[in-house]
Amino acid sequence: MKKSLIFIVLSAFLFSTAALISAQEEDYQKGLTYYLKHNYKASIKHLKVHVEKTPDPRAYYLLGYGSYKLKDYAAAQKYFSEAYLIDPEFKTSSIHVP
Numbered sequence: 524m525k526k527s528l529i530f531i532v533l534s535a536f537l538f539s540t541a542a543l544i545s546a547q548e549e550d551y552q553k554g555l556t557y558y559l560k561h562n563y564k565a566s567i568k569h570l571k572v573h574v575e576k577t578p579d580p581r582a583y584y585l586l587g588y589g590s591y592k593l594k595d596y597a598a599a600q601k602y603f604s605e606a607y608l609i610d611p612e613f614k615t616s617s618i619h620v621p
Contacts, residue, residue, distance in 0.1 A: 581617060590602060
């Protein structure tokens with residue numbers, strides 16, 4: 524009985540954690556999809572939601588480049604700086620395109 528309860532609790536925890544990670548990545552994937560379609564406003568919207576939940580240098584870099592394309596140079600500089608503050612060794616090759 525005790526083992527069954529532990530299994531159920533552990534399974535529920537793992538499922539909820541997987542769902543949370545999936546939801547967090549969903550905003551990043553939407554942002555990346557819009558970015559690749561050159562819809563920078565929509566991309567920025569989703570990537571901002573993503574970085575509020577997860578400090579992610581990939582997302583900050585895309586926010587920076589999207590802002591740059593929209594001629595918001597101050598925001599672009601801020602987002603590029605955030606990317607490199609989180610990961611000083613960040614390389615754009617870490618952005619995986621599906």
